[in-house]
Amino acid sequence: MPSAAPSQLPTTSLPSEAPSESAAPTFEARMNLKQIVLNLTERVTTSSELAAEFLVQTATDRDIERLSQTDNLETLKQQYALLALDIATSGMEEPTIATSSGLRVECLWENVDCEDRVVTGVRWMEQNRSGSIPVELGLLSEVSHLDLGANQ
Numbered sequence: 001m002p003s004a005a006p007s008q009l010p011t012t013s014l015p016s017e018a019p020s021e022s023a024a025p026t027f028e029a030r031m032n033l034k035q036i037v038l039n040l041t042e043r044v045t046t047s048s049e050l051a052a053e054f055l056v057q058t059a060t061d062r063d064i065e066r067l068s069q070t071d072n073l074e075t076l077k078q079q080y081a082l083l084a085l086d087i088a089t090s091g092m093e094e095p096t097i098a099t100s101s102g103l104r105v106e107c108l109w110e111n112v113d114c115e116d117r118v119v120t121g122v123r124w125m126e127q128n129r130s131g132s133i134p135v136e137l138g139l140l141s142e143v144s145h146l147d148l149g150a151n152q
Contacts, residue, residue, distance in 0.1 A: 029061070029064050030056045030057075030059070030064070031056075032064075033055070033056050033059060033064050034052050034053070034055075034056045036076065037051075037052040037055055037056070037076065037080050038052050040076070040077055040080055040136070040139060041135060041136050041139070042135070043135060045084075045088075045134060045135070047084045047085075047087040047088035047134045047136070048080075048084050048134060048135075048136055050083075050084075050087045050093055050094070051080055051083035051084040051086075051087055051095070051136070052080065054083055054087075054094055054095055055076075055079060055080060055083065074118070075106070075117070077139040077140075078106050078118075078119045078139070078140060079106045080136060080139065081119075081134075081136045081137055081138075081139040081140045082097065082106055082109065082112065082119065082122070082140070083095045083097075084134045084136035084137070085122070085133065085134055085136065085137055088131050088132055088133065088134040089124070089129040089130065089131045089132075089133070089148070089151070090127075090129060090131075091129075091130065091131065097109050097110060097111075097112075097124075106119065107119065111123040111124055113145075115142075118142045119140050119142060119143060120142050120143060120144055120145075121143060121144060121145040121146065121147075122140075122143065122145075122146050122147070122148075123145075123147045124147070124148055124151070125147050125148060125149040125150050125151065126149075126150040126151070127151060128151060128152060129148060129151040129152065130151060130152035133148075
């Protein structure tokens with residue numbers, strides 16, 4: 001699946017001082033992050049738009065600084081893909097998985113398997129999920145198992 005090369009991604013103007021964890025990012029920084037996220041996929045769907053919006057709205061300045069750096073693009077891809085999958089299959093307009101486990105480290109999300117901070121599996125069986133698997137799942141290039149069994 002084609003995605004924007006890191007050199008083509010918009011960059012965020014970062015403050016010269018280290019932001020506090022609770023600092024609210026500027027509108028421009030949020031929009032830059034949203035554009036980076038939406039550039040990860042070829043086709044924007046409702047679940048991808050909602051996942052991008054959730055990432056942007058819950059991000060602090062520190063999150064935006066960290067996620068906007070090219071070397072953290074894989075983390076951003078993983079969070080975005082998992083959030084899109086969660087939204088597409090939960091029937092909700094906001095993710096359910098990240099809010100219960102904390103947004104900042106996707107490898108701590110419930111029933112998400114990782115090795116060396118890389119998502120390798122998703123085990124969301126028996127969670128009353130339904131819907132289509134979004135194209136963003138293809139961003140999880142190291143996933144070797146996906147278990148959505150015993151859902152609708």
